[in-house]
Amino acid sequence: MHLFFQELKQGSQKLGLTLSDDALQLLLKYQDALVLWNKAYNLTAIREPKEMLIKHLLDSLSVLPHLPEGRILDIGTGGGMPGMIIALCQPERQCVLLDSNGKKIRFLKQFIADLKLQNVIAVQTRVENEDTIRELGQFDVITSRAFASLTDFVTASEPYMHSNTQICAMKGVVPTEELEVLKSSYSSQIVELHVPHLNEQRHLIVLKKI
Template sequence: MKDEEDRPTLPDLADLWQETMNWQPEAGQHAQFQSFYELILESNRQLNLTRITEPSEFWEKHLWDSLRGISRLLPSPPSLFRAIDIGTGAGIPGVPVAIVRPDWEVTLLDSTRKKISFVQSAVDTLKLENIKTAVDRVEQIGHDRHHREQYDLGLIRAVATASVCAEYTLPLLKVGGLAILYRGQWTDEEAQGLAVAVEQLGGTIEATDAFVTPLTHSTRHCIYLRKIATTSTMFPRTIGIPTQDPL
């Protein structure tokens, strides 16, 4: 075991949290972020969970970026509701979200069993009782009555094109629910294509949030989709079809 002083340590950066989100994590939440970071580093060689391992880069690209997407929901009063992180991988953005919103029930979904096994182990170590994990394809659970139209919030990051992400998320949301698509660059052409897809899925583009990351000053976008009508039972289409033939 490494000595305490040899452990990579995440920067605190409370002022940056406050400046960029009008919010900052409590000491206990920061400690959980640190423990989560260490668990990822320990398992990363075997599982290839992330290429982002340097402390400041991890803080910005995994923790800050994850929470920037839900920043408009962070200061809100506690309200028990259900969120799902689709294609969670190493548990991002779902684990950071669950840490800062312990009143939410967060489901972490991935089709790779080894990744979900890691995430479940991390969840157990961190004692995050508000997290559930699932190994499955989103095209399948989108037709499962335990998941279809059962969620208030859908998170999807670095998974596929925006229209495919919409087809994955909107069938899982209740009417009135919100999907957050985490994107890098964003073009008018992509926006037009997404609008066409979202209309077929019972949704609308509520907002497009462009922002710059606080350390590397990279441009990022979060696209917010509001579900306004029940999604047709033809969606999501069968495994592989959404990516092969986007709406």
């Protein structure tokens, strides 16, 4: 059994999730691959596996109970957070992971190939690329954990949206001023997240076009 299996299982249960042992093992395989590739490719500033478990796996898992259904686009996915973690836990959901960083997308493509994952693809491109927008089409849910600015994230998301698309932005502190700017165009729901062993504020901002 994996060194962190019980810790991940208990952490996911505290988040209100009931993940199968297979899903937990997949998540730990992903973390092991991230640790390995990180030594050569510098995919994430977090290097300690225990810290990765909390700040990457559990942090990303915290949004799962609050995500709307449907095809998902993870913009600025980096090493795959939260998009790959969503894909591993919800094999019935189609997921597209998008990033302009070649090293990070190479890692994700290799992991997808090694595990023969059917519900997730990784795409190296800039989010505003018009060919990409045409090829990928529209999504039901658009996520991001990496965007510094909520308003920039909304602008980047809009070409990929249909009338019922929901934007789900992972944030630390609630970006009150940016929500004020967006309120004439978007309704917002703020979900407070409690990540086990993480003593920092976490929120999910869910936006829908008015």
